[in-house]
Amino acid sequence: DSFVVGPFNELPHAAAIAVSKNPGFVYNPLFIYGGVGLGKTHVLQAIGNEAVKNFKKKKVKYVPSEKFTSEVVSAIRNHQMEPFKSKYRTIDVLIIDDIQFLAGKEKTQEEFFHIFNVLYENNKQIILSSDRPPKAIHALAERLRSRFEGGMIADISIPDFETRMAILKTKAQEKKVDFSEEVYQYIASVIQKNIRELEGALNRLIIYQKLNNQKPDLEITKTLLKNLLSSPTKITTPKKIIQMVAEFYDLKEKDLLTSSRKKEIVRPRQIAMYLLREELKNSFPFIGRRFNGKDHTTAIHSYRKVLKELEKN
Structure with a gap:
């Protein structure tokens, strides 16, 4: 009741109300994303509480993604996969917080994929939260990403x-x-x-x-x-920028520095090169050398490509 609605959260708030009144039949899945401390968990728990209040017989489960992962690991270790699957398949409203932490965990993603399908096909409501939109969650199976994008995506931005x-x-x-x-x-x-x-x-x-x-x-x-x-002024260095980009895209630093032409590595590498130029004003030959001795023309191309995209968007 004390939830303050403003332009920054109108859409997720409206979607949350709709879902809590008619779970499984509108906005399924509902995917809410936004930065730290903006009220995502508050919205998720409010939906769960409303669903419990409105539908006494429905099974509602809220679980942080890290707990879900540890349940999968425990079920595998103790040979209890079937009871684990059965438990989740009986849920009417499944709420998973911080879904981005499933990135890179193949077995957990696979189990969640099957649970998702069973619930979705039976008109059970799925609600997810993340600190970024589905397309920005790297090391996430494409089939999961497409399911996340198949429902309603609502972002909570910074309040005015x-x-x-x-x-x-x-x-x-x-x-x-x-x-x-x-x-x-x-x-x-x-x-x-x-x-x-x-x-x-x-x-x-x-x-x-x-x-x-x-x-x-x-x-x-x-x-x-x-x-x-007063947070201490952070000194940015090329190493810190490369670390930050690698971390954001769930890659290892050495992945960015290789000559790999894989799409999931080329794009982050271009962004890192752009940031070295934009933030630190490093020369293009210097940037090329940082990335395993690449030619300076590669650095120029990367910088211009990202710059062009930013201007376009």
């Missing part, structure tokens, strides 16, 4: 200033506290990308108020939140 203000005031009301408008405005202007951090900031003010028996003013608020906001 007005929505951040509304979230702060709603949370404060829930906790039966209130602060000045300028305090709310300050928090909403300095914390922009993470709802969890907004709540964390509010909690600091509440603790201060309880300990000191007075409301923090703007200056005190700035002091209280200083540590929360």
Whole structure:
């Protein structure tokens, strides 16, 4: 009930309401994605709670993907695959959080694929969350990706200033506290990308108020939140950029540095080259050398290709 709806989450919110009223027959599967701390888990659990409330006889299961993976591993080790499969096939609403962690786990993906098919064919609702859209989850079986993309994909983006203000005031009301408008405005202007951090900031003010028996003013608020906001400046290096790109695409660093022409490696390699040029202003010959002595023309081609795509989109 206290969920704040704004332009950043209107679509997933509307889809969640529709699914909780008629599971299995609208938006199946429902795939919700967005960054850390934007409320994906909150939406998933709210759907589950509503489904339980509306349909007393339906079996609803919420499970983080890592727990699902450990259940598969345990079932294989203990020769209990059939009971495992039977348990999941009787579920009416299956909710899996952080599905991106299935990437690279072939056996878990295979079992989930079969469970998905059985549930889908029997009009059982499947709800998934991820920190990225299906097409950006690398090392994910193509047949799973196409099933994820076959339903409704809804993203939760970063809330705008007005929505951040509304979230702060709603949370404060829930906790039966209130602060000045300028305090709310300050928090909403300095914390922009993470709802969890907004709540964390509010909690600091509440603790201060309880300990000191007075409301923090703007200056005190700035002091209280200083540590929360001042993250040390990170020095970016070519190695860090290559590491970051490899990690995002679920590859090993050495994969990016090989001469492989595989599509799943060429694309990330081009992005890494683009970032070295764009972020660090490295020369093209230097970039070529970083990637196993490639010719500088390869680096130029990669940079221009990514740049062109960004301009087009």
